[in-house]
Amino acid sequence: MSPVVLGGCILNDAMLYEACSGCVRHAITEVWTVTFFTGPRVGLVPQRLGIALLAVGLAFACTLSLQPHFPYPFLFLFFGAVMVSAWFGGTTIGLATVLMSTLLVDYFFVPPYYSFSISATAEAYFAAFVVCALAASWVSSAKRKTEEALKEALDHLEVRVSERTAELLKTQTELARLSQALSMGELTASIAHEINQPLTAVVTHGHACIEWLSATPPNLEKTRQTVERIIQDGTRAGAVIKRVRALFKKEAPTKNWIDVNEVVHELTTFLHDEATRRHVAIRTELVPGLPKVKADRVQLQQVVLNLIVNGMDAVADIADDRKEIRISTRAEGAEVAVQVEDFGTGLDAETAERIFSPFYTTKAHGTGLGLSLSRSIIEAHDGRLWVSPRSSGGAVFQFTLPIRPRDTDG
Amino acid sequence: MADARPIVYVVDDDESVRDAISNLLESVGLRAKVFAATEAFWKAARPDAPSCLVLDVRLPGASGIEFQETLINSGMLIPVIFITAHGDVRMTSRAMKAGAIEFLMKPFQKEELLAAVHHGLERDRIRRVEEAEISALQSRVEQLTQREREVMDLVVTGLINKEIGAQLGLSEVTVKIHRSRVMQKMEAASLAELVRMADKLKPRFQTVQR
Numbered sequence: 093m094s095p096v097v098l099g100g101c102i103l104n105d106a107m108l109y110e111a112c113s114g115c116v117r118h119a120i121t122e123v124w125t126v127t128f129f130t131g132p133r134v135g136l137v138p139q140r141l142g143i144a145l146l147a148v149g150l151a152f153a154c155t156l157s158l159q160p161h162f163p164y165p166f167l168f169l170f171f172g173a174v175m176v177s178a179w180f181g182g183t184t185i186g187l188a189t190v191l192m193s194t195l196l197v198d199y200f201f202v203p204p205y206y207s208f209s210i211s212a213t214a215e216a217y218f219a220a221f222v223v224c225a226l227a228a229s230w231v232s233s234a235k236r237k238t239e240e241a242l243k244e245a246l247d248h249l250e251v252r253v254s255e256r257t258a259e260l261l262k263t264q265t266e267l268a269r270l271s272q273a274l275s276m277g278e279l280t281a282s283i284a285h286e287i288n289q290p291l292t293a294v295v296t297h298g299h300a301c302i303e304w305l306s307a308t309p310p311n312l313e314k315t316r317q318t319v320e321r322i323i324q325d326g327t328r329a330g331a332v333i334k335r336v337r338a339l340f341k342k343e344a345p346t347k348n349w350i351d352v353n354e355v356v357h358e359l360t361t362f363l364h365d366e367a368t369r370r371h372v373a374i375r376t377e378l379v380p381g382l383p384k385v386k387a388d389r390v391q392l393q394q395v396v397l398n399l400i401v402n403g404m405d406a407v408a409d410i411a412d413d414r415k416e417i418r419i420s421t422r423a424e425g426a427e428v429a430v431q432v433e434d435f436g437t438g439l440d441a442e443t444a445e446r447i448f449s450p451f452y453t454t455k456a457h458g459t460g461l462g463l464s465l466s467r468s469i470i471e472a473h474d475g476r477l478w479v480s481p482r483s484s485g486g487a488v489f490q491f492t493l494p495i496r497p498r499d500t501d502g
Numbered sequence: 503m504a505d506a507r508p509i510v511y512v513v514d515d516d517e518s519v520r521d522a523i524s525n526l527l528e529s530v531g532l533r534a535k536v537f538a539a540t541e542a543f544w545k546a547a548r549p550d551a552p553s554c555l556v557l558d559v560r561l562p563g564a565s566g567i568e569f570q571e572t573l574i575n576s577g578m579l580i581p582v583i584f585i586t587a588h589g590d591v592r593m594t595s596r597a598m599k600a601g602a603i604e605f606l607m608k609p610f611q612k613e614e615l616l617a618a619v620h621h622g623l624e625r626d627r628i629r630r631v632e633e634a635e636i637s638a639l640q641s642r643v644e645q646l647t648q649r650e651r652e653v654m655d656l657v658v659t660g661l662i663n664k665e666i667g668a669q670l671g672l673s674e675v676t677v678k679i680h681r682s683r684v685m686q687k688m689e690a691a692s693l694a695e696l697v698r699m700a701d702k703l704k705p706r707f708q709t710v711q712r
Contacts, residue, residue, distance in 0.1 A: 281588065285560075288587040289516045292609035296522035299612035303529030311529075318525055325518045368515075368562050 140181040144189045147173035152196050165201040165214075167221050171228045178232035186229035194222055279359075279397060282366040283336055290329040297322045335361070347473075349384040350392060352421055352428050352493070359396050360419065363404075371412050372404050377420040385428050385493040387473050395466040395477070399432040399489050402462065405455060406436030406487065427475070427492040435486040444479050444487075466491075506551035508623045512536045513543050513566070514558040514585070519608070523556060523585075523615070530616060540569045552630055554603065554622030556615075559586035559593065567593060570600050579629060581622035585610065632702075639699050645687050653680040657693070658700040 151173035159166055170193040178186025195208075202218050203211045210218055297318050304314040335358065360374050367374050403417035418433040439447065439454070446452045448467045453460035463477075470477040470491045477491040510527050514520040515538055524534040537543040540561060555573075559566040570582050584597050587608045594605045603625070604618035646654065649670075656666045663677045670677070690696040 285587045288608050289519055292585075292587075293516075293518035293522040295609040296519070296526050296612070296615075300522070300526040300529040303526070303612075307529075314525075314529065318529075321518070321521065321525070325522070328518065365560075369560050369565075371563070 140177075140185050141188075143180050144173075144177035144185050144192070147176045148189055148192045148196070151193070152200075155201065159201065165197070165217065167197055167201060170197060170221075171225060174225050174228045175232040178229040179236050182236070183229070183233045186233045187226075190222070190225045190229050193225055197221060279362055279366075282362050282364070283332070285365045286332045286362070287329055290325040290332070293325040294322050294329070297325070347386045347388055350387050350389055351382065351384050352392070352430055353378040353380070353382050355389070355392055355396055356419055356421060356430065359393060359400060363397075363400055367404060370404055370408065371415050372407055373416045374400070375416060375418045377418065379420075379422045382421055382423055382428055383495045385473075385495060387493060388469075391469045391473075395469050395491065396430065396432075398462045398466050399491075402489070403432050403434040403436070406434040408436075410436060423495075424492065426495050428495060429490060429492045431488060431490045433482065433486065433488045435482070435484075438481050438485045438487050439479070444481065447479060448477070506549065507533055508552040508627070509533045509535060509549060510554055510556060510619055510623070511543055511548075511580075512556045513538075513540055513561070513569075514556075515539065515561050516558070519558070519585075526612060526615065527619070532619065540564060540566075540572075552623050552627040554581040554583060554619060554626055556583045556585060556619070559584055559597075560588075567597055567600075570597060570602065574600060579626075581625050583615075583618045583622055585615075636702055639688075639703055642688050643703065646684060650680050650684050650687070653677060654684045654688070654696070654700070657681060657684065658697045 148170070151169040154169050155166055158169075174186060174189045174193060177189035181189075198208055198210065198218065199206065202214045301315055301318045301322070304311040304318060356376060356378060360376055363374065400417065400419065407415040407417065414435050416435050418431075420431045420433070422429050422431075443454060447454070448463050450461060450464040452464075467477045470493070473493055475491055475493040477489070479487055479489050481487055510532050512520050512523045512527075512534055514523070514536075517538070520536040520538070524536045527534040535546070537546065540557075540563070543555070557566040557569065561569070564572070566584055566586075570584075573580060573582070581603045582597075582601070583603045584605045585608055586593075586605070597605055603622045604614070606614055606618065643651070652670060653666060656669060661669070663674050663681065666672075666681075667674045667677045672680075684690075685696065688696060688699060690699060
């Protein structure tokens with residue numbers, strides 16, 4: 093393949109070109125990072141070489157001025173210069189410093205002076221100097237490299253940790269949504285049934301209407317009665333939808349003055365069908381005229397829904413005549429209390445303690461998030477949510493909400 | 503008796519649904535009787551007529567499916583048509599295996615419900631005719647003497663008089679006399695008819711024995 097063709101190919105193929113240039117750019121960055129940059133990002137080769145020259149120059153000047161005070165060649169400062177240069181400049185610069193120092197020492201401080209030749213007596217001394225300088229350069233640059241690697245590993249670790257944290261947060265959010273969806277699913281099934289019943293009646297009456305009209309002679313009295321029933325059932329379906337709208341009204345997560353009894357009443361109405369299907373009796377004892385509390389409606393519904401569904405689950409395995417949950421509300425001092433009592437199997441002390449921890453569940457298909465979310469919702473409202481066992485089996489879940497929240501912001 | 507005016511029972515806890523179904527049934531000339539719960543249906547006086555039961559699956563107390571089992575166990579062979587707002591496959595197959603005519607999802611079309619109801623009534627009518635026939639045969643069998651019963655049992659297996667005589671220790675002539683009495687009392691014109699009668703009675707005996 094001729095270079096022209098190859099060149100043409102590369103130029104014509106934008107993607108390949110992009111890939112190649114990307115590779116080259118990446119390689120350059122890599123080389124710069126590895127070879128030229130080290131430590132506290134001192135800079136480019138000239139700067140490093142400058143540091144090396146400065147260190148050697150300084151060592152040379154000091155040694156020159158100090159030498160008259162010593163009877164032997166005073167060379168220790170050069171080791172310092174070598175170490176500094178190797179630290180900031182890496183192995184290559186370190187070796188260059190060793191070379192410069194060796195030449196300077198040989199010329200100026202090893203007899204015969206001002207000559208590159210070495211007298212026989214100084215040979216061993218000079219050799220020792222070179223070896224020590226090399227060792228100092230190696231130790232310094234190696235130490236530097238280790239530190240670099242360690243730093244890089246730490247950075248890498250930090251990135252991994254933040255990545256994993258983000259992943260876990262995402263999973264947690266997902267699970268929270270799932271938990272909400274599960275209890276919402278039961279509510280939805282119940283609502284669907286509520287709407288389907290009048291709808292079935294409307295369709296069936298409609299068919300009957302046609303039959304009454306097709307009779308000879310048409311039975312107008314029956315037709316009129318049937319149409320009246322259609323209107324009734326249609327109105328009933330409309331009322332259900334109206335209630336659903338009120339229940340799911342998308343309000344911003346702001347706190348409004350809410351009647352807790354109303355929330356309980358709405359949910360028990362909607363869960364009526366689900367409870368019937370499970371053969372569970374839901375009884376309510378709602379104290380009338382309860383003071384309103386400042387709370388997020390949707391969140392409060394979530395908590396009550398969760399407690400009721402839990403209650404129904406708790407009585408799932410016991411005899412039908414004892415399948416009952418009791419929901420009561422009351423005002424207690426400066427608080428409103430809501431209590432969901434079941435007559436189920438109850439829970440032991442250990443379970444009672446752990447039941448509010450995230451991911452702890454006693455159900456085969458539970459997420460272990462319902463109660464933990466409920467507690468955080470109630471605590472965000474300055475209230476408390478707790479469980480206590482009933483003496484004759486079953487459990488009592490209670491939560492309180494302050495009538496005047498601590499931050500009375502209106 | 504068998505041609506008495508058929509009746510359709512409807513059990514649904516939702517008033518508007520059961521009223522609508524009864525209205526539709528009446529509009530096509532069928533007699534309907536509605537109940538809010540299975541207990542009420544159970545206790546109600548049921549006229550002697552071909553009937554079927556339109557049963558809601560989801561009911562307070564025992565579910566419709568459970569009630570179907572109660573009916574079967576108590577020997578009440580009324581055809582059942584289930585109606586439900588949310589049926590799943592498991593529930594449907596359980597109901598169908600237990601002999602349900604149809605499993606209808608609410609809201610259902612007129613044709614679906616009426617076809618199922620007519621199918622159910624027809625099945626019940628046939629069952630009633632067969633039952634009447636069997637009980638008539640039963641009363642004829644009861645007129646037979648012990649010996650005649652034995653002879654009849656062997657005749658219908660295809661044995662000839664000689665073989666029957668050998669098995670029962672009787673003379674061929676005696677067997678012949680018993681045999682003609684059997685034919686007379688059972689009102690069978692031919693051996694083939696007697697065999698058919700025995701066949702019809704057989705499942706009954708087995709059911710009773712079980």
